[in-house]
Amino acid sequence: MNPIQIDIHDVLLLGRFGESQLGTTRSEIFASLGPPDNYSSEAPQEMAEIWKYGNMEFYFQNHQIYQIFSDADDIFKSNSRIKYSKDQFTKFDQDEFESFYTKNSIKYEIRADKYDNDISNLHLPDKHIKLSFRISNACLIDSFSISIFNENPGF
Secondary structure, three states, X not given: OOOXXXXXXXXXXXXXXXXXXXXXXXXXXXXXXXXXXXXXXXXOHHHOOEEEEOXXXXXXXXXXXXXXXXXXXXXXXXXXXXXXXXXXXXXXXXXXXXXXXHHOOOOOEEEEOOOOOOEEEEEEOOOOEEEEEEEOOOOEEOOEEEEEOOOOOOO
């Protein structure tokens, strides 16, 4: 089986992971990506709140994806099932993401997290997507989340 091609641009801009995106149902993600590599163990796979594919975690609420999250050392590491296109990104630091959004004319706001001073949030209000980055000492991004949120995005 050939690995699924994932465009990092689509993950970070649209919240789309191959054919799956925020709002995709559990059965639709299973049909496009197959069974998860791992899942939260408090429930059977078909009811688990979290499914993991490679370094990406998919969070479900009412059987739909509401968050894509990773805090892995190498967030976009390809494996036998998933191959990431990384050509647009080299450093994965906050400056690179801001440059990416500016270049693509994507409206964004940067806000400090109200609960953790070590988190910076890039909010895409037109897309209802929030990217959260924990900044390491080298100012590299070592975690992020893409979430559907309501009027209060949790900053």
